[in-house]
Amino acid sequence: MTAQKIIDTGNHIAGYACRAARAEVIAAYPITPQSPVVEQIAEFVEKGEMDAKYIRVESEHSAMSACIGAAAAGARTFTATSAHGLALMHEMLQWTAAARLPIIMSVVNRAMGPGWNIWADFSDSLSQRDTGWLQFYCADNQEIFDTIIQAYKLCENKRIAMPAMICHEGFILSHTSMPVEIPDQSEIDEFLPAYKPAWTLDVNNPVTHGSLIYPEWYMEFRYFMHKALDNAIELIPEIDKEYGRRFGREYGGHLERYRCDDADLLLLSMGTIGSEAKTTVDRLRNHGHKVGVARVRVFRPFPKEQIQDLAENSRMLTVIDRQISYGMEGPLFTETKASLYEKENSPLMTGYIAGLGGRDVTYAIIDEIARKSLKELKLGRVEEEVRWVGLRK
Amino acid sequence: MTPMGKKPRTIKDLPHTPLSLPKTGSAGETGFWRTFCPVFDMSKCTGCLLCWIYCPEGCIERDEQDRPKVDFKYCKGCGVCANECPVDAIEMEREV
Structure with a gap:
């Protein structure tokens, strides 16, 4: 598949990025204005254009939990949500970051209710500031695609091993069509090779993850998470530049x-x-x-x-x-x-x-x-x- | 990032996230938590081992005849085995 230019909405483009990144497990629950992201992915999986397991779940809390299990088993995972869905995930967001799992999630920014409001506002993702997730904010559909690909590369780096939310504003980008270049798949594969986790759940070599830590060792694990985000400060512009060299687009890093x-x-x-x-x-x-x-x-x-x-x-x-x-x-x-x-x-x-x-x-x-x-x-x-x-x- | 097999001495001994190797009774002898005790009627037991699979504490063992045997040092008496047993061979009896 050679590079192609398509015109599509921010949400569908996030789905294209998920396909291009060869995500292997997608667990998601629909919510406005996010739904078309996972509808697009469901269509790709249904048509056999993605070799992925698509798990339908009963809530966003379960969506993130399923992604955690899949990522812990070594799969590249993706999910998407908005507003109240993200809020419901809050507990598992903490888990993802502390378990050091590089899950990538599209957050389609929407205001929190009540009063009920489905339109753009950063109150959903910024409320999750202290969970350990990296947060990227996009300004057009091309940037959504490019940032999702960049984020997998960044977050799967062993110096980072943290999850990231790639945010775009509801309706302003989510339901607005713009021209976007989808690079040649082989070039993306070269930039983003298969995920090699530092450790996985393995029945032949069993480990418990997320076990009890007493006060004398808890702080050290939090320090590791903090250092990972410090490392990301260094790596973000490097990866952005490499992406720019390969695909002709970069965004100034931070x-x-x-x-x-x-x-x-x-x-x-x-x-x-x-x-x-x-x-x-x-x-x-x-x-x-x-x-x-x-x-x-x-x-x-x-x-x-x-x-x-x-x-x-x-x-x-x-x-x-x-x-x-x-x-x-x-x-x-x-x-x-x-x-x-x-x-x-x-x-x-x-x-x-x-x-x-x-x-x-x-x-x-x-x-x-x-x-x-x-x-x-x-x-x-x-x-x-x-x-x-x-x-x- | 290797799971810990022994007590860490410095920060360098730690994996990046809490990982630990399996060990019998890492939370101590939990058998004394029990209020109800699973009592097996071995004349009904078919040896299907569903109780062994479902036991959340992994404290049902398999004896020489590959039949379930509870390690009461760790069994908390949750009753999951009794609930899962397809032939009602397990009765939960109050012991405290």
């Missing part, structure tokens, strides 16, 4: 920088808000404003040093979060500020909460935010540390 080099004002965001902001930046640049955008692709591990580098030459950082951590602020804003705590002469910083529950965040809205920031930059202070965009009066 974050995509757009017209950042001489920018006084930097906009920081994740997912499609980060890509929409490029249009804003182009328009402001046309009017002579030195503005750039950094789209954070990896939220865990958090690219602390890369944020410090970005801040080196800029005078203001404006962070736009599609999530609110109640009682504090947007999580990306918190992490950005924490990353710059040690830096002398930190740039001016402000955070915006935008687009919750799928509310549209257009380039024009980002333009208003950026212009306000430019004004504040001139004044040398921000009016308010955290503001909600377009909140009704």
Whole structure:
């Protein structure tokens, strides 16, 4: 099969990536807006285009449990979910990470209820921040495909051996068709060879995994997990570059920088808000404003040093979060500020909460935010540390 | 990443995730937890060994005639064997 260009939705493309990665076990439960991901995979398995076992389960908790069993037996596994499904998996997310199983999961970002809402919002995946899972956020359908392939390579590396969620926003990407290049299968196989686990469940050589650990040894295993994510910080750009050399597309590793080099004002965001902001930046640049955008692709591990580098030459950082951590602020804003705590002469910083529950965040809205920031930059202070965009009066 | 066969001395002895080799009674002698005791009627037993397969503690052994025999040092009296026995050869009798 040679490389081909197809037009399809973000969800179907995630299914294509699962096929291209030659996942061997898929256990999944449908939920809006994720369902078409696993429908596409079911079709591939049914047609014999994937040599995989497709396990239908009764809940997301079971989906992740089945993936854990399969991964522990040495299979390459995949699943997908959204919002409440991800929340139901929470216990098993912890298990996956602590058992060091490189399960890859598409998370189609959707707001948590009630009020019932099926639209884009990062409150589902960002609520799982501390489970140990790596978190990638995509901005278009091609990036969904490429990131899933990259994630298998990364997570199956013995220095990592951790699971990853590859997130894309509900409806904005999940149900929107875009042209995507699917590389030649033999080239993907060369980039991503078969999974060789460090250990497996084997009836001829029985082991117990997840056994009891007393207080005198528990912390050490948590330290290993932390070190694995530190290692991922190093490996993410290396794997992205190798992917770029082979397939002609790379994404800047941890974050995509757009017209950042001489920018006084930097906009920081994740997912499609980060890509929409490029249009804003182009328009402001046309009017002579030195503005750039950094789209954070990896939220865990958090690219602390890369944020410090970005801040080196800029005078203001404006962070736009599609999530609110109640009682504090947007999580990306918190992490950005924490990353710059040690830096002398930190740039001016402000955070915006935008687009919750799928509310549209257009380039024009980002333009208003950026212009306000430019004004504040001139004044040398921000009016308010955290503001909600377009909140009704 | 090899499972531990002995007590670790330093962090370097640990596998990356808790893995342990099988060992009889790693949680101590659990037989004293028992409230109900499985009593086998060997005249009914067909030797199908479903009880041996289903025992969650692996404490049903196979004797010389390949028939089930409970190790009461570890049997917690859960009753799974009695529930699975297709010929009702196992009766759970209160012992405490």
